Amino acid sequence: MKSTLLEDLKVELKNHIDDLYQTDMPLVFGDGNPDSAMVLIGEAPGKQEVQKGKPFVGQAGKNLDQFIDILEIERTDLYITNVVKLRPYKVNEDTGRESNRTPTKKEIGIFSAYLMRELEIIMPRLVVTLGNIALKCILQDDKASIGVLHGEPAQTKFGAAEFSLFPLYHPASIIYKADLKDVYLQDLHKLKKYLKEMKIKE
Numbered sequence: 001m002k003s004t005l006l007e008d009l010k011v012e013l014k015n016h017i018d019d020l021y022q023t024d025m026p027l028v029f030g031d032g033n034p035d036s037a038m039v040l041i042g043e044a045p046g047k048q049e050v051q052k053g054k055p056f057v058g059q060a061g062k063n064l065d066q067f068i069d070i071l072e073i074e075r076t077d078l079y080i081t082n083v084v085k086l087r088p089y090k091v092n093e094d095t096g097r098e099s100n101r102t103p104t105k106k107e108i109g110i111f112s113a114y115l116m117r118e119l120e121i122i123m124p125r126l127v128v129t130l131g132n133i134a135l136k137c138i139l140q141d142d143k144a145s146i147g148v149l150h151g152e153p154a155q156t157k158f159g160a161a162e163f164s165l166f167p168l169y170h171p172a173s174i175i176y177k178a179d180l181k182d183v184y185l186q187d188l189h190k191l192k193k194y195l196k197e198m199k200i201k202e
């Protein structure tokens with residue numbers, strides 16, 4: 001059963017990370033239907049994701065939910081995960097406030113081995129990467145760029161998992177760059193058509 005294999009993988013990853021950081025690290029694992037033909041991959045959880053223990057439940061998650069509505073699919077039919085399963089953050093020395101930061105190459109390296117195994121269990125037909133970090137990780141190409149590859153499906157392999165890759169901008173990017181919204185909507189409509197072609201959605 002895929003769910004049992006994923007549970008075992010979670011335990012293994014949690015032990016690995018707790019050993020590495022020498023503390024009980026709050027991790028956010030993938031969530032959703034492991035039998036789904038389609039997997040969505042983000043970058044890393046934020047504060048709200050850690051509090052709720054689920055990916056994409058904060059502001060970026062709200063944007064993602066709107067995109068999923070455009071695709072006319074149910075979130076519960078999907079499997080959603082992140083490259084990095086801990087929250088990368090920095091602390092402002094003056095105010096003591098925490099803010100999210102981009103994961104380091106080292107963090108991505110540690111977690112991508114587990115993402116590979118996660119996908120090898122699920123064996124999706126389609127992977128939708130959200131943003132640059134997930135795209136570079138799946139293509140194992142640091143030079144890959146979402147600005148160039150967004151909205152263009154490609155066949156790819158990640159470990160033993162082979163699937164169609166559909167790169168989308170990260171849903172948080174339209175919070176900061178409003179001019180991306182039109183491009184994002186066009187990409188979503190291409191994805192909707194592609195889901196029909198692949199018979200993932202009727």
Ligand code: URA
Binds near residue numbers: 042054056
């Ligand atoms: N951004 C991500 O990439 N993943 C989340 O889970 C939340 C925000």
